[in-house]
Amino acid sequence: MKQTFLRYSPILLLTLAWEAAARLGLGAAFDLPPPSAVLVAWIGLLRDGDLVTNGAASLYRGAAGLGLAIVIGAVLGIVMAWWRPVRVALEPLVEIFYPLPKSALIPVTALWLGFGDGSKILLIFLGCMLPVTLGAFNGARASDRTLVWSARSMGAGRVRMLWDVVVPSALPELLNGIRTALALAFILLVSAELIVSQRGFGNLIGILGDNGSYDAMFAVVLTVAFLGFAADRVYQVLTARVLAWRE
Amino acid sequence: MARVGAPLRAFAGVLASWAVLILLLVGWELVARSGFVTAYMLPPFTDVVARIFHDATDGNLAESAALTLYRALTGFAIAAAGGTALGLAMSRNGGVRWFFDPLISVGFPMPKIAFLPIIVLWLGFYDVSKISMVVFDAIFPVVTATLAGLAGVERELIWSARNLGARDRELLWQVMLPAALPQIMTGLQVALPIALIVAVIAEMKMSGYGIGAAMMTASRFADSRGVFAGIVEIAVIGYVLVKGMALLRRRLLAWHAEASNQ
Amino acid sequence: MDAQAPIVIDAVSHTYRPPRGRSVLALDDVSLEVHPREFVALLGPSGCGKSTLLYLIGGFLPVERGRILVDGSPVAGPGPDRGIVFQHFALFPWKTVRANVLYGLERAGLPRGEREARAQSFIDLVGLSGFEDAYPSHLSGGMKQRAAIARTLAVDPKTLLMDEPFGALDAQTRSLMQGELLAIWRRTPKTVIFVTHDVQEAVYLSDRVAVMSARPGRIKTIIDTRFDKSDPHCFKTKTFIDKVDEIWDLVRVEAMKAQEARA
Numbered sequence: 001m002k003q004t005f006l007r008y009s010p011i012l013l014l015t016l017a018w019e020a021a022a023r024l025g026l027g028a029a030f031d032l033p034p035p036s037a038v039l040v041a042w043i044g045l046l047r048d049g050d051l052v053t054n055g056a057a058s059l060y061r062g063a064a065g066l067g068l069a070i071v072i073g074a075v076l077g078i079v080m081a082w083w084r085p086v087r088v089a090l091e092p093l094v095e096i097f098y099p100l101p102k103s104a105l106i107p108v109t110a111l112w113l114g115f116g117d118g119s120k121i122l123l124i125f126l127g128c129m130l131p132v133t134l135g136a137f138n139g140a141r142a143s144d145r146t147l148v149w150s151a152r153s154m155g156a157g158r159v160r161m162l163w164d165v166v167v168p169s170a171l172p173e174l175l176n177g178i179r180t181a182l183a184l185a186f187i188l189l190v191s192a193e194l195i196v197s198q199r200g201f202g203n204l205i206g207i208l209g210d211n212g213s214y215d216a217m218f219a220v221v222l223t224v225a226f227l228g229f230a231a232d233r234v235y236q237v238l239t240a241r242v243l244a245w246r247e
Numbered sequence: 248m249a250r251v252g253a254p255l256r257a258f259a260g261v262l263a264s265w266a267v268l269i270l271l272l273v274g275w276e277l278v279a280r281s282g283f284v285t286a287y288m289l290p291p292f293t294d295v296v297a298r299i300f301h302d303a304t305d306g307n308l309a310e311s312a313a314l315t316l317y318r319a320l321t322g323f324a325i326a327a328a329g330g331t332a333l334g335l336a337m338s339r340n341g342g343v344r345w346f347f348d349p350l351i352s353v354g355f356p357m358p359k360i361a362f363l364p365i366i367v368l369w370l371g372f373y374d375v376s377k378i379s380m381v382v383f384d385a386i387f388p389v390v391t392a393t394l395a396g397l398a399g400v401e402r403e404l405i406w407s408a409r410n411l412g413a414r415d416r417e418l419l420w421q422v423m424l425p426a427a428l429p430q431i432m433t434g435l436q437v438a439l440p441i442a443l444i445v446a447v448i449a450e451m452k453m454s455g456y457g458i459g460a461a462m463m464t465a466s467r468f469a470d471s472r473g474v475f476a477g478i479v480e481i482a483v484i485g486y487v488l489v490k491g492m493a494l495l496r497r498r499l500l501a502w503h504a505e506a507s508n509q
Numbered sequence: 510m511d512a513q514a515p516i517v518i519d520a521v522s523h524t525y526r527p528p529r530g531r532s533v534l535a536l537d538d539v540s541l542e543v544h545p546r547e548f549v550a551l552l553g554p555s556g557c558g559k560s561t562l563l564y565l566i567g568g569f570l571p572v573e574r575g576r577i578l579v580d581g582s583p584v585a586g587p588g589p590d591r592g593i594v595f596q597h598f599a600l601f602p603w604k605t606v607r608a609n610v611l612y613g614l615e616r617a618g619l620p621r622g623e624r625e626a627r628a629q630s631f632i633d634l635v636g637l638s639g640f641e642d643a644y645p646s647h648l649s650g651g652m653k654q655r656a657a658i659a660r661t662l663a664v665d666p667k668t669l670l671m672d673e674p675f676g677a678l679d680a681q682t683r684s685l686m687q688g689e690l691l692a693i694w695r696r697t698p699k700t701v702i703f704v705t706h707d708v709q710e711a712v713y714l715s716d717r718v719a720v721m722s723a724r725p726g727r728i729k730t731i732i733d734t735r736f737d738k739s740d741p742h743c744f745k746t747k748t749f750i751d752k753v754d755e756i757w758d759l760v761r762v763e764a765m766k767a768q769e770a771r772a
Contacts, residue, residue: 007348007349008349008353009349010345010346010347010348010349010350011349011350011353014350031368031369088263088267089267090267091264092263092264092265092267092268093267093268093271095264096268096482096486097482098489099440099482099485099486099488099489099490100478100481100482100485100486101440101443101444101447101481101484101485102444103444103445103447103448103451103459104447104458104459104462104477104478104481104482105478106448106451107451107462107463107465107466107474107477108474108475108478110466111287111288111466111469111471111474112288144599145569146595146597146599147599147601149564149567149569149587149593149595149599150593150595150599150601150660151601151612152569152586152587153567153568153569153587153588153589153591153592153593154589154592154612154613154616154660154664155588155589155613155616155617155664156616160616164601164612165601168601168603171603183356183358186358187358187360187444187448189358190358190360190361191360191363191448191451191452194360194363194364194448194452195448195451195452195463196466201361202361205361205364206364209364209367209368214368217364217365218365221361221362221364221365224358224361225357225358225359225361225362226357228356228357228358228361229353229356229357231356232356233356244644245602245603245604245644245645245646246602246646247644247646247647
């Protein structure tokens with residue numbers, strides 16, 4: 001407990017410095033609302049429901065897009081690793097599309113599906129699938145042949161072996177790919193909402209900024225940042241539990 | 248397949264990649280011209296190429312690409328230099344580490360792009376704010392990788408160097424940094440695509456030319472050829488940068504075991 | 510015991526084709542017969558193709574030239590009649606010791622109760638009682654190999670293929686495990702084909718030692734190593750030392766050839 005406090009004390013110090021700077025007049029000069037005002041604004045947003053409705057819209061889009069990306073990406077990666085024709089067909093495509101800066105898809109998905117939920121879900125799905133695919137693919141390809149052989153020599157058929165050996169072998173890299181996808185999902189979601197959207201966290205940030213209610217804007221920005229951080233921490237705890245056998 | 252000689256197989260692999268790419272483009276063209284989708288949803292590939300060619304001849308393409316690259320690469324360079332320096336400082340000085348460690352570990356997983364409106368608020372709409380956004384996003388993987396790389400240097404290596412008479416400065420430049428280089432390069436390889444992604448987003452949000460801004464303008468005027476031209480351009484830029492970085496890595500790490508099994 | 514046909518390896522050649530680089534003739538016209546319940550060691554310098562031969566018998570690699578008969582019919586793929594133990598254990602790292610040992614029994618379709626009892630008896634046999642719920646990453650090298658041996662024996666294969674099973678263990682553990690393997694084998698004799706590059710180990714464990722030549726792998730000689738090994742100190746006896754010396758002289762030539770080939 002004391003150690004955690006000591007470890008994170010620089011963040012507390014920065015917050016205090018921020019409060020002091022804002023109160024000492026720097027706030028007006030630089031449009032910097034003090035943290036206390038941001039907190040008040042945050043409670044206000046929470047009360048009148050703006051934060052919850054927009055947050056729910058954002059989280060729904062993110063979860064749907066990421067969920068699709070994980071399921072389809074993982075299956076694709078494992079099939080690519082263990083079925084040669086699929087690998088020959090898809091490996092070049094993965095290689096071409098993987099380095100594509102995913103944000104370039106924002107106008108295209110808006111072109112196709114408009115400014116609503118559909119375009120965000122498609123954007124996150126397309127943007128997040130390849131890291132998952134690549135993780136599953138690399139993990140599955142690297143499965144130790146002696147493990148595969150052991151399973152086969154104990155009577156496992158090909159499909160059984162795929163499920164019993166290749167999938168668990170691919171798990172560490174697959175989970176790593178999903179972590180990348182999780183971070184990407186937040187980036188794509190927020191930026192798409194900032195640029196083209198009705199509703200959502202990003203949209204709310206934009207509206208508050210345009211209205212000049214900077215303390216409320218700061219509150220939403222920090223909320224989104226915190227959610228991204230918290231999602232990653234929770235995900236890490238979960239993966240550590242799933243991969244407990246590694247140590 | 249197993250009976251074919253190795254060079255022939257490598258050649259067949261390259262051929263297959265090209266075949267798949269060509270098939271993709273032909274498929275695009277056919278679907279676009281089939282009438283199943285409107286030209287608004289998916290303009291034919293040849294039209295998009297014509298548009299790119301048009302932009303290239305009147306100088307628009309060169310200008311947008313140069314601006315996007317300038318913003319992404321300047322930000323990347325600052326993040327690379329600053330991130331390595333900060334990582335180094337953190338690994339050598341307890342105070343620096345105490346202060347920055349929580350900021351880095353909390354900041355890394357945050358979607359920093361959410362701060363874009365704040366950066367605009369403070370720094371305005373021009374290149375300074377775009378480049379700052381890129382630096383802010385790209386620096387985290389570099390610092391983390393540098394720290395991990397330096398922490399992973401084998402102590403036998405350090406002891407051997409000390410034993411052979413290396414002083415502090417020499418130890419740093421001739422032992423620590425080279426030994427950490429594989430990890431630092433990995434960090435840079437993560438940071439470069441982030442720099443490009445963020446530069447494009449910043450351009451889309453704030454306009455002011457660049458490929459991202461051009462795509463956004465095209466989208467606003469329902470000019471789907473312009474949007475797809477932007478996708479192709481940015482895809483090529485992304486591909487070249489990522490490949491270039493991989494090449495650089497192989498050059499710099501020729502001594503490393505990974506180079507021999509490439 | 511049912512009457513069993515010998516394992517017949519008949520004029521087998523094998524070419525190894527790495528994904529990049531030149532093809533290598535790993536085995537050249539190898540013939541060998543292994544009798545039921547016999548313990549045969551394949552001995553040779555590294556890279557002589559002895560493991561490749563084992564993988565061919567296991568059905569993990571396809572037999573391209575020549576033929577291998579197990580129980581009278583040609584090998585078509587891996588099967589539970591031929592259990593294998595690898596140098597690096599090949600335990601499923603995401604399964605506990607018990608789950609590892611249970612794996613083959615589940616594939617064999619044994620009822621649950623029988624499975625559990627059988628798994629436990631083999632875990633006890635190799636001396637891992639108390640470690641049933643440990644993951645492989647928590648075990649020492651020797652314990653991992655005990656678990657792998659229990660897993661393979663539990664399926665009750667007629668033939669045991671062992672690929673340098675003690676090669677990754679420290680010297681003390683290795684000699685301990687050799688003694689235990691011999692004790693288990695005496696109690697439940699199986700056909701064992703044991704790959705090693707350790708001459709003492711080959712002489713101590715096996716009935717016959719097939720000495721292989723450096724690349725391309727051929728069987729150079731087969732030496733009978735059957736004599737009384739019930740005494741734990743038998744490796745101090747003259748018979749033992751003479752056998753080791755005799756085989757060492759054969760192997761040394763091949764090991765030097767192998768070194769020159771690499772240089």
